[in-house]
Amino acid sequence: MRNARVQTALYHGLMIILTFAFVFPALWAVSMSLRTDENMFAADQLIPHPITFEHYARLFEALPELWRYFLNTLVIAVLGTAGTLLSSSLAGFALARIRFPGRGALLVAMLLTLMVPVHATLIPQYVIFRELGWLNTPLPIIVPLLFGTPFATFFFRQYFLTLPLELEDAAAIDGAGSWRTFFQIFVPLSGPAYLAIGLLTFVSLWNSYFLNTIYLAKQDSWVLTQALQSLIGRYQAEYGAIMAGVTLVSLPILIGYLIFQRRIVHGISMTGLAN
Amino acid sequence: MTDTVRTPQRRGRSIASRRARTALLFVAPQVCGLLVFTAGPLVASLGLSFSNWDLVAPAPTFTGLENWTHLLADDRIPAVLWNTVRFILVGTTSFLLFSLIAALLTYTPRRFVGLYRAALFLPYVLSQIAVGVVWRWMFNSQSGPVTNAVELLGIPAPDWLLDPATAMPSIAMVVTWQTVGYGMTLYIAALQGVPTTLLEAATIDGANRWQRFRHVTIPIISPTVFFLTITSLIGAFQLFDPVVAMTGASVGGSGPATAGGPSNSTRTIVLYMYNQMFNYNEPISGLGYAAAIAWMLAMLIFIVTAIQFVVGRRFVYYESERAPRIKRRRERGVA
Numbered sequence: 001m002r003n004a005r006v007q008t009a010l011y012h013g014l015m016i017i018l019t020f021a022f023v024f025p026a027l028w029a030v031s032m033s034l035r036t037d038e039n040m041f042a043a044d045q046l047i048p049h050p051i052t053f054e055h056y057a058r059l060f061e062a063l064p065e066l067w068r069y070f071l072n073t074l075v076i077a078v079l080g081t082a083g084t085l086l087s088s089s090l091a092g093f094a095l096a097r098i099r100f101p102g103r104g105a106l107l108v109a110m111l112l113t114l115m116v117p118v119h120a121t122l123i124p125q126y127v128i129f130r131e132l133g134w135l136n137t138p139l140p141i142i143v144p145l146l147f148g149t150p151f152a153t154f155f156f157r158q159y160f161l162t163l164p165l166e167l168e169d170a171a172a173i174d175g176a177g178s179w180r181t182f183f184q185i186f187v188p189l190s191g192p193a194y195l196a197i198g199l200l201t202f203v204s205l206w207n208s209y210f211l212n213t214i215y216l217a218k219q220d221s222w223v224l225t226q227a228l229q230s231l232i233g234r235y236q237a238e239y240g241a242i243m244a245g246v247t248l249v250s251l252p253i254l255i256g257y258l259i260f261q262r263r264i265v266h267g268i269s270m271t272g273l274a275n
Numbered sequence: 276m277t278d279t280v281r282t283p284q285r286r287g288r289s290i291a292s293r294r295a296r297t298a299l300l301f302v303a304p305q306v307c308g309l310l311v312f313t314a315g316p317l318v319a320s321l322g323l324s325f326s327n328w329d330l331v332a333p334a335p336t337f338t339g340l341e342n343w344t345h346l347l348a349d350d351r352i353p354a355v356l357w358n359t360v361r362f363i364l365v366g367t368t369s370f371l372l373f374s375l376i377a378a379l380l381t382y383t384p385r386r387f388v389g390l391y392r393a394a395l396f397l398p399y400v401l402s403q404i405a406v407g408v409v410w411r412w413m414f415n416s417q418s419g420p421v422t423n424a425v426e427l428l429g430i431p432a433p434d435w436l437l438d439p440a441t442a443m444p445s446i447a448m449v450v451t452w453q454t455v456g457y458g459m460t461l462y463i464a465a466l467q468g469v470p471t472t473l474l475e476a477a478t479i480d481g482a483n484r485w486q487r488f489r490h491v492t493i494p495i496i497s498p499t500v501f502f503l504t505i506t507s508l509i510g511a512f513q514l515f516d517p518v519v520a521m522t523g524a525s526v527g528g529s530g531p532a533t534a535g536g537p538s539n540s541t542r543t544i545v546l547y548m549y550n551q552m553f554n555y556n557e558p559i560s561g562l563g564y565a566a567a568i569a570w571m572l573a574m575l576i577f578i579v580t581a582i583q584f585v586v587g588r589r590f591v592y593y594e595s596e597r598a599p600r601i602k603r604r605r606e607r608g609v610a
Binding site: 011012014015018019021022023024025026028029032041043087088090091093094095098099100101103106109110113115116117118119120121122123124125126127128130144146147148149150153177178179182203206207208209210213214225228229231232239242243245246249250253254256257261264265268269271 | 291293295297302304305307308309311312313315316319323377380381387390392393395396398400401402403404405406408411412413417418420423456457460461464509512513516519520523524531545548552562565566569573576
């Protein structure tokens with residue numbers, strides 16, 4: 001009895017240390033962004049005293065157009081997510097629920113595509129988008145997503161496979177074609193799948209850096225991750241402003257995570273079943 | 276698109292062909308996307324790898340095998356590959372191990388376990404740039420918390436990101452820290468799928484804890500181990516953002532161009548490709564050479580993944596009655 005209690009205590013002790021190790025950097029970043037310069041490197045300032053917002057003011061001085069990067073990021077994340085959800089769920093539905101010639105081949109092609117690194121297709125895409133005059137606009141990032149991504153399509157296929165067969169039978173008796181079956185029966189039933197893949201896509205677009213740094217070189221087309229990266233060189237010693245930037249960039253995602261944590265984790269564990 | 280009433284004898288066939296036609300419309304965007312944004316560029320990229328182009332000239336000039344022979348002779352290529360291997364040795368292995376440990380600690384429902392899982396998963400949703408910037412400071416050799424913590428243990432702290440020997444392992448540690456929650460989540464789903472009847476049967480047969488883990492749990496979760504190994508290795512070959520955040524010194528947004536230090540010890544394949552893409556100063560550089568590097572990367576990923584599938588066939592265990600179990604898991608995942 002006593003032994004079990006000791007074990008429980010040890011377990012929770014270990015988990016509290018682990019929890020701390022995983023939350024600490026985020027807390028520390030917020031904490032540093034609120035400290036005065038003199039207290040910046042003090043070890044006893046996890047909860048800063050006194051609290052100051054001067055670093056946020058300095059951040060806006062260094063990046064006066066921060067709101068613009070925020071809007072750029074938001075446009076890419078929202079439109080990219082919406083396009084991915086629509087096109088990928090359509091394709092996923094057909095792959096899961098309709099027999100058509102070429103279905104198996106398409107599925108194999110998509111799985112192979114999952115292995116192709118984005119870099120191997122990047123350079124011709126860059127040339128095309130440059131010809132189209134799309135550099136320094138969000139189009140090179142949004143437009144490919146409007147056609148759906150193999151990952152999301154595959155995810156939706158796996159999801160739609162789990163819904164009962166009787167759904168189509170009932171729809172067919174009512175005389176509904178594939179479009180109505182999809183939009184009036186499958187979409188309303190698939191809220192969890194849309195939410196999961198939508199959150200994952202949104203988060204990855206919000207956080208993405210590589211493609212943005214290729215296509216969005218001009219400063220007024222930047223997204224937040226680029227703005228954040230640009231602070232490093234300029235403010236080598238100005239940790240307060242950098243941490244204020246980290247806090248602001250991460251805040252929307254952190255709030256979303258607090259609200260949707262279960263959904264996001266659920267979505268992730270559903271992607272594992274793709275295998 | 277609603278069906279109209281048809282004569283019974285025609286109905287069966289025309290519905291099937293009509294369905295097939297509708298299906299093609301459903302998959303049309305995705306198919307177009309694959310052709311225009313993946314298949315086409317993949318082929319074009321291969322073509323470009325046999326050319327030289329600086330984007331100033333109106334069109335690429337065909338140079339035959341020049342890029343590829345240069346790639347084989349370029350001594351920076353083995354260096355970036357070795358950096359990737361160093362990342363895998365520390366990062367990918369510790370990711371696979373620590374996510375399993377984290378899952379074993381949190382897969383059984385008990386008090387506060389949801390809170391622990393949420394905390395361990397948290398870093399995964401943050402941007403690698405934000406995380407990298409914070410850790411860059413955490414590794415600060417004078418006042419960083421990591422340095423302080425290590426010195427508290429009485430060990431002299433290394434220079435972390437400033438020493439060529441420790442920079443890449445430090446980055447690997449951060450990536451592991453950030454992704455453990457993801458691996459943990461997939462392992463938890465797998466561990467919860469281990470049938471308790473099997474574990475009980477093993478106990479009755481006299482198996483101890485380790486034997487049950489080794490001979491029952493491991494085989495049943497092996498598809499997840501396999502999946503995570505493949506995806507994390509693919510990710511390791513494409514390492515970019517964390518390196519830029521932790522080693523780049525950006526002025527005016529040209530961060531990646533300055534990243535990869537100290538002494539190029541953290542320069543990765545993609546970082547090198549990026550730099551060559553916008554570097555027209557060397558005789559063999561620019562888009563053509565970058566395309567060759569990108570194709571080398573794609574082939575490496577393909578070969579490494581193919582090897583894993585061959586090796587995995589021997590070690591990954593798929594239950595014969597796998598379908599019902601998967602279905603159960605799915606239903607739970609969906610509910």
